[in-house]
Amino acid sequence: MSSSATIERLAELAVVRDEDLAAETRTPQARALLSRILEIELDASPPTPSRRKRPLPRRRWLAIPAIAVAIAASVVAVLVSGGGSDTAGAAAATLRKAASVAGLQTPLVPGPGEFLYTKSVNAYTNTVVPVGGAATAYTYLVSHVREAWLGPNGGRLYETTSNPRFLTAKDRERWIAAGRPNLTEGPSQNKLPPTQPLDLPSDPEALYTRLKQDARGHGAGLYREMFTLIGDSLRETAATPAQRAALYQVAARIPGVELVGTVKDSAGRPGVAVTMSDHGIRSTLIFDPNTSALLGEEQVALEGNSYGYAPGTRVGSATYLVQKIVDSDTATQ
Amino acid sequence: MPESSLDPARAARFTTLYDAYYHRILGYAQRRILGDDAVDIVAETFAIAWRRLDDVPQGEPALYWLYATARRVLANHRRAESRRATLTSAIANEPLLAASPAASGESRHVAAALAQLREPDRELLLLVAWEGLDAAGVAAILRCSRNAARIRLHRARRRFGQALAAVDEAKRHDRGHVVSAAEPIGTYELEDSP
Numbered sequence: 226m227s228s229s230a231t232i233e234r235l236a237e238l239a240v241v242r243d244e245d246l247a248a249e250t251r252t253p254q255a256r257a258l259l260s261r262i263l264e265i266e267l268d269a270s271p272p273t274p275s276r277r278k279r280p281l282p283r284r285r286w287l288a289i290p291a292i293a294v295a296i297a298a299s300v301v302a303v304l305v306s307g308g309g310s311d312t313a314g315a316a317a318a319t320l321r322k323a324a325s326v327a328g329l330q331t332p333l334v335p336g337p338g339e340f341l342y343t344k345s346v347n348a349y350t351n352t353v354v355p356v357g358g359a360a361t362a363y364t365y366l367v368s369h370v371r372e373a374w375l376g377p378n379g380g381r382l383y384e385t386t387s388n389p390r391f392l393t394a395k396d397r398e399r400w401i402a403a404g405r406p407n408l409t410e411g412p413s414q415n416k417l418p419p420t421q422p423l424d425l426p427s428d429p430e431a432l433y434t435r436l437k438q439d440a441r442g443h444g445a446g447l448y449r450e451m452f453t454l455i456g457d458s459l460r461e462t463a464a465t466p467a468q469r470a471a472l473y474q475v476a477a478r479i480p481g482v483e484l485v486g487t488v489k490d491s492a493g494r495p496g497v498a499v500t501m502s503d504h505g506i507r508s509t510l511i512f513d514p515n516t517s518a519l520l521g522e523e524q525v526a527l528e529g530n531s532y533g534y535a536p537g538t539r540v541g542s543a544t545y546l547v548q549k550i551v552d553s554d555t556a557t558q
Numbered sequence: 559m560p561e562s563s564l565d566p567a568r569a570a571r572f573t574t575l576y577d578a579y580y581h582r583i584l585g586y587a588q589r590r591i592l593g594d595d596a597v598d599i600v601a602e603t604f605a606i607a608w609r610r611l612d613d614v615p616q617g618e619p620a621l622y623w624l625y626a627t628a629r630r631v632l633a634n635h636r637r638a639e640s641r642r643a644t645l646t647s648a649i650a651n652e653p654l655l656a657a658s659p660a661a662s663g664e665s666r667h668v669a670a671a672l673a674q675l676r677e678p679d680r681e682l683l684l685l686v687a688w689e690g691l692d693a694a695g696v697a698a699i700l701r702c703s704r705n706a707a708r709i710r711l712h713r714a715r716r717r718f719g720q721a722l723a724a725v726d727e728a729k730r731h732d733r734g735h736v737v738s739a740a741e742p743i744g745t746y747e748l749e750d751s752p
Contacts, residue, residue, distance in 0.1 A: 231683075231715050231719065232683075232687045233687075233719060234668050234684055235672065235683055235684065235686075235687035235688070236669065236687045236688060237668070237720075238668060238669055238672070238687075239589050239687075239688045240588065240589055241585055241588045241589060242585065243581055243690075245584055246581035246584055246585050246588075247581050248581075249580065249581045250576070250577050250581055254597070255580055258600070258601055258604070259573065259576050259604075260573075261601075262576075262601075262604055262605050262608045263569055263572070263573075263608070318674055396559040436623040439637070442632075557713075
């Protein structure tokens with residue numbers, strides 16, 4: 226087969242061709258988007274790559290999990306007062322200790338016929354863009370109880386949704402203008418594909434390089450993104466003790482991570498919290514000092530955030546109530 | 559800040575860029591991601607272009623810059639999606655394309671062969687086949703030399719040919735899936751210099 230024939234055969238797979246889209250730039254949606262983008266400049270000083278403006282509304286999610294039940298108010302008070310190199314150094318020491326604890330734990334990796342069961346209570350934002358375009362978009366926070374069974378031959382996810390609420394009056398007004406569409410759904414149940422081993426090195430140096438590489442493209446938010454990736458890798462994954470240890474080691478090296486200290490999570494469990502702030506959002510991870518298991522996390526808006534949220538607004542959270550190996554995809558014990 | 563702060567020359571340049579390439583980036587996104595998410599990819603890509611307009615080159619390389627940006631936005635989007643659906647979800651393992659070649663058996667063979675490839679090979683081939691790019695364009699988007707782009711393209715074509723032969727072989731024996739790689743078929747020329 227010649228190279229041009231190869232390309233022609235592949236070209237036939239395309240679901241849409243550019244020439245068929247040529248008129249799209251003149252649609253109302255495309256013109257509305259252009260106007261919206263040009264507006265980004267209006268509230269800004271001369272553009273710089275590192276300065277992040279309010280992102281364009283997404284059709285679905287803007288932020289990752291947030292807690293349904295508030296983490297103790299004392300946590301927030303400590304978080305606000307935290308800062309400086311002392312807390313950064315203390316965070317690094319605490320995270321290195323967490324790494325050594327994590328490395329000693331029994332693996333929570335499901336074998337044949339087994340499932341890693343995780344139950345969490347969380348909340349996160351959804352954004353809806355009605356047909357009117359970005360100027361009519363509204364965002365709301367919604368709570369979930371989430372149960373996941375991850376197994377080497379597949380698994381199951383069961384989620385319930387409740388308590389949608391708006392974070393700003395403007396969002397609520399736009400929802401009303403859109404005709405008050407229903408914001409909750411019934412319980413959802415989905416099959417999950419076979420769980421893959423977590424594709425991350427367990428050598429801290431290699432992991433640091435890898436996460437930095439994966440976080441590229443986030444400009445000034447590079448380290449915040451690395452911190453996010455670490456959180457992602459600790460929750461609902463089949464990470465080995467060595468990988469978990471490496472993740473904490475990398476967290477200890479990330480500039481800007483600060484120690485909050487001992488806190489209680491929303492389930493009343495004692496944990497150690499570390500935090501990182503970026504672009505007006507403070508992200509916190511809470512872990513069990515005895516096992517280094519992730520207990521919970523939250524994202525809170527800070528003063529001057531670009532989303533227009535009141536300072537202290539919790540925009541995302543999760544509390545991991547149970548994580549254990551079970552024998553079936555219906556078992557919880 | 560008053561509306562007059564909008565630099566007219568800057569806005570005009572961006573509007574020209576937007577009008578010229580909106581459909582190209584929309585096509586790029588729609589061929590790789592299902593549903594309305596493609597519009598989000600386009601929106602984010604052009605928002606970045608607006609904020610970083612001084613970095614966007616003039617002429618044809620502007621399109622390459624947009625493709626490269628859309629590529630990163632898409633990768634970030636997919637990573638965010640996989641986070642939300644757990645890292646083990648189908649989304650995390652989904653090939654980076656939205657093609658639905660249900661039309662014919664022939665297309666299904668080609669799609670199956672494409673699915674056998676590693677993502678870098680697949681991406682490279684589709685930049686050429688779907689975006690109509692040459693080695694210069696591919697090199698600009700993947701940030702490598704033209705020569706490296708040609709070599710990688712050559713290898714990707716060869717592996718695609720092998721995968722296609724393996725799929726054909728599997729179908730002939732009615733096994734329904736690929737059990738082994740076949741020998742390379744045909745010959746493969748390097749792409750002509752642009």
